[in-house]
Amino acid sequence: MNMQTKPPHTAAEQAILDSFAEMIGQLPGDAPVTAARDRLLSDISNAGLPTRRIESWHYTDLRSLLRDVPKRSSGSARKLEPLVRGSVVLPVVQGLSSDMSAPAGVDLEPYLDLLVSGAAAKSLVGRGSDDLIGKLNGAFVQDGYSFSIAADQAIEEIIEIQSVQSGGQVHNRFVAAFGANAKATVIERHLGDEGEAGLSTAVTTLDLANGAEATWIILQGCGQHDQHLGQLNARLGADAKLKLYVINAGGKLVRQELHVEAAGEGSHLDLRCVNLLAGDSHTDVTLTLGHNVPNTTSSEIIRNVVLDRARGVFQGQIRVAQIAQKTDAQMACNTLLLSDEGEFAAKPELEIFADDVICAHGATVIDIDHNHLFYLMARGITEKSARGLLVNGFVDELIGELDNEELVEVLETLIEQWLADHG
Structure with a gap:
């Protein structure tokens, strides 16, 4: 009789399980939160890290690439000056929020409070069987920020979420709700140093009510030995507009997932992504965009610069629902390959179930003219x-x-x- 056995855990998988066993008594949360953490960790243990056999991870075989998981470390990170003068900084130093302040019109609280009160328990779930980032973050999340912007408020100051790490593990969540017709610009900045290697996860959730306008910039500048796994989930209400910028300029192993749902008529997404890749790094940007209702639009442009032995990936899937007539979605991925040893894989996808749409995608790989x-x-x-x-x-x-x-x-x-x- 043939018996199928689960392959033994890799060193990284075992390190994740060992880290959880060491940290569970120190991770914040009431009984429902702890139970949710246990379920997520059990899912990771049973499934293992994703491999090429899982379609959404085909170009980023995490079981092979994630070879080392550092232990928790207090590190020596510190808050930095904001990128733009006058910005409101929300620091998360080595995984913990500090020096909290918010401009008028913004209701702010540490994510730690939601864990302690149990209010975060229902949100600690993965997107599906292949959601390693959501599950890993949910099992280990320590802190972050949750804030809401009142309806009709236009926040003049830039809000800079500043996640600073110096080795060890950092797991944060950021939740932002934009009220009807609210406007704001937010920078989500991830920073590391060139010392001890670190592992970080970050899950961001955006909810834009009708008519809201948000500019959200993810700036990833981790150290050359760091591993960063990020995920952004956004929902756009009617006539909402999201300008989403992603700039990757660091890290040894990086995966940034972007999951956006155009859920209200008249909503619009602009995605602009710049990947600056060097050394022997591996950077993966994976996008899923759902046009779920009629009369929604989107524009996605990804630009990549590849040097040395770096390897990059862009997976972009646009789904147009059957009822989503008059959708206009345009996606382009352009790569400047400046090394014979570098690589970039582009996989644009369209799934269209409506018949009155304008949708297109394209990808180019060139050298300097x-x-x-x-x-x-x-x-x-x-x-x-x-x-x-x-x-x-x-x-x-x-x-x-x-x-x-x-x-x-x-x-x-x-x-x-x-x-x-x-x-």
Whole structure:
């Protein structure tokens, strides 16, 4: 008789189980929260880390790539100055919130309080059998922030969520609710250092009520040895508009999931993503976008710069429901491959069940145009500087779409510095 046996746990899987056993007594939460954590950890133990056999993880075989899980560490991280002067900083230092303040019109509380009171218990569930990030975060989540913006409030200050880590494990959740016609700009900033390797997970949930407008920027600048697993889940009400920016400029192993539902007529999503990849890093951006009702629109542009032996992935799936007539969805993934050893895999998908739509996707992989390079060098610019100018132009176009000039300048400077450091 043939018997199927579960493969033994890898070193990373066993380290996750051991970490949970060590930390469970210190993780916040009442009995329902603890029970939810146990269920999620049991799911991870039974299924193991996802492999290529799972379609959504086909290009990021986590069972092979996640080889080391650090133990919990107090670290030496500290709060930093905001990117833009005058921003309201919500720091999470080594996994714990501190120095909490909020502008007028924003109701704010630490996620820790929701865990302790048990209010977070129902939200500690995964999106499905392949949701490793949601389950891992739910099992280990320590803190974060939950805030809501009152209806008709326009928040002038930029809100900067600042997750700073120095080795060890950090697991946070961020929940934001935008009331009807509310407006705000939020930067979700993940930072590491070049010392001890760290593992971080972050799950962000956005709910935009009718007419709300949000600009949400995920800026990932972890250390070169860090592993970061992020997930954003967003729901757009009628006439809501979400400008979503993702900038990856660090980390050894990174996966950023984006799951967006256009649930109200007239809603619109703009996604702009810049992946700056170097060394022997692996970065995966996976998008699922559901157009669930008629008359919704979206535009997704992903730009990638690949150096050295870096490997990148973009998976983008747009689903158009049968009732979602008059959908207009456009997606493009463009890669500048500057190394013979680098790789980038693009997998755009359309699932369309309506018959009156405008939908398109495309992907390109190119090197620097040598005619453009010659043009610049013929005018006395060195080859290195000319290459830098062309690469800058390739990605700066997306950043320039932001409304805030000071924020544009800061992000362009960060990108220029990365290119100078890795060029």
